[in-house]
Amino acid sequence: MTFNPFKEKGVSKDEFFINWNNMYPKSYDKNEVDPYTRLRVILMNGTEYESNWFLHQFSRHCSNNELRRDLALVRRNEQQQQKKIACLKPIDETILETTIGYEQLAVDLTAHLARTEPNEYVKQVLDFALLEDFDHLYRYSDLLENDAGIHAEKLVGNYTEIMPGRPTIAEHRHPNDDVRFWVDYKSADPRTKLHISIITAAEQQTMNYYMNLGCFYHNDYGRKLFQEIAMIEEQHVSSYGSLMDTTTSWLECLLLHEYTECYLYYSCMHDETHPKIKKIWEAHLDQELGHLHLAAKLLEKYENRGWEDVFTCGGDFPEILKLESNKDYIRDIIANTVRNTSNKEEITPLVNLPEEHDYFKYQSIVNTPLRSVPSHDVISNYIKKHGQDYRYQDEAHPIKELNNRKKDNIDVGRVPGK
Secondary structure, three states: OOOOHHHOOOOOHHHOOOOHHHHOOOOOOOOOOOHHHHHHHHHHHHHHHHHHHHHHHHHHOOOOHHHHHHHHHHHHHHHHHHHHHHOOOOOOOOHHHHHHHHHHHHHHHHHHHHHOOOOHHHHHHHHHHHHHHHHHHHHHHHHHHHHHOOOHHHHHOOOOOEOOOOOHHHHOOOHHHHOOOOOOOOOOOHHHHHHHHHHHHHHHHHHHHHHHHHHHOOOHHHHHHHHHHHHHHHHHHHHHHOOOOOOOOHHHHHHHHHHHHHHHHHHHHHHOOOHHHHHHHHHHHHHHHHHHHHHHHHHHHHHOOOHHHHOOOOOOOOOOOOOOOOHHHHHHHHHHHOOEEEEOOEEEEHHHOOOOOHHHHHHHHHOOOHHHOHHHHHHHHHHHHHOOOOOEOOOOOOOHHHOOOOOOOOOOOOOOOO
């Protein structure tokens, strides 16, 4: 059954706002909640963050106060939605437990988008970062088990394996190599436009979370690990954000943002297993439909363009976004691309880089001495204390060099030929 948000009514702008009681829902129980419910909460919180930052930037680049008031109206409701979603997280969920959710979302969301992405270049970019977030999940999980005695497989519900991906130490690239070719939205498949918007917002939220909360971790090992991985998240946001069509107008971007939010709430509504949270997704979808119709009216008023000019395929939603286990897909990507890196806009095997490449120059600065690299230090110290690293995997690692649990490999993906 197709769903076209432009043909659905939604609520009027007079019905956008809610009171304080409705803005503070009952939190989920972290010990009973389905892991993918937790991930949907993180996903939609990040989506609302992105909407708010975009609307502020739009307003700061707009000289028409009548239009800025419309933006403020939508932004206020987006803020209320974000506050409501954020409070679904329970008080007793720690910074690091939430972090496991962030990284599991990055893994299974990216894998889903990559598996369904029609643009081969965009798929390559997704697969590339997928292995890096997969490794982050492993590093944080070892920290969690070491510091709190909590096995992360309980948090991820056994849906996602926990083992090395592309080692984090190998992920540090020169900024020149995290800028991608932008995608022409005029000819792009609607799924591609949605995927770029969704993954950019999700990774941006992770970056912001680590930037702001990592320093509140209770020991130096954790603070340093958050610091290092936050730098990789900056690279991911740069990479994904640069895929966006640079020729779209502010009002066209507004329409794309609202369309994306409608699509995600619609997907969450159909995929949610928690009855009370499902009702929140339904209510927010109705509000976002109102935002979408307002955005369409603004596009017509100020640019004399209909929504059909942006969504030339008719506006129907593609198949819903579904969070699910991607173990086999991830293993395949590890087996075939773990030694890839980036050369300007292109993803390429590390062995293809010349010795004087910026990658090696940057590595020699940030990763010297090797023993001071936090992501390596966390695993090495865990092994010293426990005899082997902490993992949750169904079978042997697909890369022989990464199968040794008694030594943290820092050469794969970083040293040519290793």
